[in-house]
Amino acid sequence: MSTTQPSLPPVLRPDAPPQRNLTDLATRFATATRGDTAGVTLTGITLATADLRAGEAFVAIQGVNQHGAVFSPAAAEKGAVAIITDEAGADIAGNIGLPIVIVDDPRGVLGALSAWVYGTGADDELPLLFATTGTNGKTSVSHLLEGILDQLGVVTGLSSTAERHIAGEVIVSRLTTPEASEMHALLALMRERAVEAVAVEVSAQALSRKRVDGLVFDVAGFTNLSHDHLDDYADMEEYFAAKLPLFKPDRARRAVICLDSASGVDVVAAAEIPVVTVGTPAIAADASVAGDADWVVTIDEERQRGTRFTMTGPQGRTLTAVVPVIGPHMAANAALAIVMLLEGGYEWERITAALERDGRIDAYLPGRTELVSGEQGPAVFVDFGHSPDAFEKTLAAIRRVTPGRTLMLFGADGDRDATKRHDMGRTAVLGSDILVVTDHHPRFEDPESIRATLIEGARMARPDAEIHEYSPPEKAIIAAVGLVGDGDAILWAGPGHQDYRDIRGVRTPYSARELARRALRDAGWRVPEPHWPVPYSD
DSSP, rough: OOOOOOOOOOOOOSSOOOOHHHHHHHHHHHHHEOOOOOOOOOOOEEEGGGGGOTTEEEEOOSSSSSSSSHHHHHHHHOOOOOOEEEEEHHHHSSSSSOEEOOOOOOOHHHHHHHHHTTOOTHHHHHHHHEEESSSSSSHHHHHHHHHHHTTTOEEEEEEEESEEEETTTEEEEEESSSOHHHHHHHHHHHHTTTOHHHEEOHHHHHHHHHTTTTTOOOEEOOOOOOOOOOTTTSSHHHHHHHGGGGGGGTTEEEEEEESSTTHHHHHHHOOOEEEEEEEOOTOOHHHHHHTTEEEEEEEEEEEEEEEEEEOGGGGGGGEEEEEEEESHHHHHHHHHHHHHHHHTTOOOHHHHHHHHSSSSSSOOOOOEEEEESSSOOEEEEEOOOOSHHHHHHHHHHHHHOOOOOOEEEEETTTTTTTTGHHHHHHHHHHOOOOEOOOOOBBBOOOOHHHHHHHHHHHHHHOEEEEEESSSSSHHHHHHHHHOOOOOOOOESOOTTOOOOEEEEEEEEEEHHHHOOOOOHTTOOOOOOOSOHHHHHHH
């Protein structure tokens, strides 16, 4: 395996950069300036000197450990034409030789700045914008939206945890939701490429950190809320509150809310925009609440390679479709995507005709309960889920379509929410016949300690369970394949689509999907050709 650290994906800009007058920018946004802004033209803005291009302005904000203004000399050296920062940043930048535009809150104004620079504000001509938030399912809904739009013949864009798509071009993602400067530049590029509709995954952190400021989405969708991200938020109440701004008029025009988790009703109550609801009684926390939704989803058939469902709604509308991944929760995601498109203005007859023509939703969901095995041998699913709720739903779905035993293989993130680790171990062991605990992204934390906590949670729930511990994951998947046989299933949860592991700050090349395929081949099982490019070589 190569030891070369994967490079970060590029930050995308429009092919024809904007030409904005710095004096005009200062007039609109500045509280003060230092140096002469007259005659200065900027062609973009960025938060990172590593991504800065000559002619752009460098926005310096206060970070966790230091102020971004300390990088002003590097920005000047790379061709920045101005520094945009606060008073403290201006003092740090000092006599840098560039004009300095001072604003009260650089992070707070970044979205509005970006929208003005790139011409991507609410009053500008943009593609239709679809936003999806929630603990689990954001990426799946975003890719399902894109897949159905493709079936409708629409030129699409996508911004998800896994990938960025621009009219068919695929770029690996950096963050679930890009920084505001990158988001607006991306939308400007999509507009240039004649993209008609864009699916955007919006995390709670993106809302808290103002990464989608300056945008008004045509439709915002909510999937669910469950235990996660308590390293960023004090408690579940604060985490929930962080998602609510998406459902206000300055963020979105309409909303589609899934009622399958208890928080769905609370989002409906808090929303300040028109709301349509979707529910799947078979998996909902409260079946009666889900059954009273505007659109109700029933599960018709579950197979390893897809789930057939029927959705019924207002005006007697009914649609039966197949989502090409396992589980009722994926049918719920698909129904949410379909209703979001309907609320976005796409005709019901056009949607149903496309899905009936193709016999299924034609979407590829990278690393989302992705089946990487062949027709014979154990079924191996690689999934990005890394919360107890995701484990529970996915394991239950796999067990229903597996005639033999189900093995769960997983690890946990280091330097992230440690409060969920016991619950992860408990849910994993209760939903499987065999448990294999390994490493994920240890970051700067001791991986042995992480594994011990996961195993402790599992043992407390099932003292007599069959539990194995292997490190590293390259060894764990080989052992897991050796513990099962034809008719059994393996769920490898956590890595999903990712092509690296974070080990003490180093992105180590790694692909769970390819490692699983190699382990199956080495055990004598035939596997199909992959849907993805192999991200590293021996």
